[in-house]
Amino acid sequence: MFQSLVLAGLFSALSLAKTVTYDFNIGWVSAAPDGVSRPVIGINGQWPIPTIEADEGDTIVVKATNNLGNQTTSLHFHGMYQVGTAPYDGPVGVTQCPIAPGGSFTYTFQANPAGTHWYHSHDAGQYADGLRGKMVIHDQAWESSLKVDKQIYLSMGDWYHEQIPYLLRDDYMNVNNRDGHIPIPNSFLFNESTKALDFDFEPNKRYLLRIVSLSALTCGFFHIDGQTLSVVAVDGIPVKATDTDSINICAGQTYDVVVTGHNDTQQAPEYIVKMSTDMLTGPPPPLDRMTIIGRSRGGSFNFKRDSYPSSRSLDHNWSPNAVLDDFDLVPLDGLKLLTNPTNKVHFVANQTYFPGIGTRIAIGDEPFVTPKVPALFTALTTGEAAFQASTYGPGAVPQFLKKGEVVQIYMENPQPYPHPMHLHGHTFQVAGRGSGSWDGKDSSLHAVPMRRDNVVIPPHGYLVLRFVADNPGVWYFHCHIDFHLVGGMAALFIEAPDALQSEMVVPQSAKDICAATNSPSSGNCNGQAGAISAADASTECNNVYNDKSENFGAMYVQSS
């Protein structure tokens, strides 16, 4: 009886799963989200780009065609585990070759896990030029439990007037940038605009706000005057509802917040979205460029929009009274701290000026440099050599994981700036976080840690992260500040290459896009069969000392 019920449940879940298909033509369009017109990367002639939406367990198929003409591209589905589908994770040089102008690549993966996520280019800093959109995967049971009347999808993020390839070539990656200065954004956008939208909150109705940060650099505060924000999920992981006055969302993070419409029919309380300045390496933009103040209308809608009185409670000088500390959140499933990690990885943020090259930033022994052969394809095609670091080269900063083991990342940040650290293919427990360094004891870690896929390491502080290596693949771990990612603040987890080799091959369509850019799709970091010595890898494979690219964003140079 029990067994047949389980089977019946499984059958109905499977029979409900559907395939959701998107046909995306990626190309340049003109837009002026802050009043200044510039070329931006749109989809099917539109910007902002469409939202990807599906139910948990659905199959999502995205055909990405590159109509940019002058740049390569790729798409990453931020937050998706990609179990068994690592070749469709998206980062160029890690799980795929770039899609050349005129080419296309079809991503097929399961909508897993549910939650508020996003998708974006993962090719040389390109998403900050506009190829960044929302992705919502529905879990109907969880959403019903929230008893909300409506869901509202929102984004925030910083914005530049100059295109990323020029900001990288002439500024951040330039040999003259001796201190790692990052270009200061020109504006901060809410739903890809500086024009404030109005919320139409009806009295006592409950709203689920799904908020994504699409930022390249800065975090942003969100606050509604006179309203409590009830945080119910972060990065798609449901948490015990936690009330707060304000939240601070950093590059790549998502927050799900429930608000209840107020009863006051006479006034429209204001909300504010404001760029946080703690990651800026120079003076912030003018206050009115980094702040969006809008109205959360409530009560009677008989007022005409312009005559509807605002409480005028907020101004550009606003700063938060209290901000949620995400370290205090508790996952709804109550999963306890993973103990006895058998693999302990130690990273230290390290910014260095390389004479004749420029300022680069690393977490491992060397700054990450995009490999010639996507590291996943190296893991799939080098047999026994797939277990040796030299096979991937020092620029790939490879870390090897055994299937099923508990992994601990202990990361230290001696720098005066915070970094949002993101892991592909997994969520991790944020077991420890603080200033200075960790005492190394489990007793000083969180007993029931929050899980997410993107967490901020504080300045002059540390993180202790734990996860189970239950997803064979090659997974990027990197700072989500787009400039730091291009500048090398990354490492690769080579997870269970033995299992990978028995379960997966390089898809023909992936080989085809490599061929279109004259890139190898198999072999070691130098594109040759089998092993390579450490000495040869350090000279022949891509690394910070021999990186011949001009780091010119995703700009495409047609080879003759």
Ligand SMILES: [Cu+2]
């Ligand atoms: Cu960073």
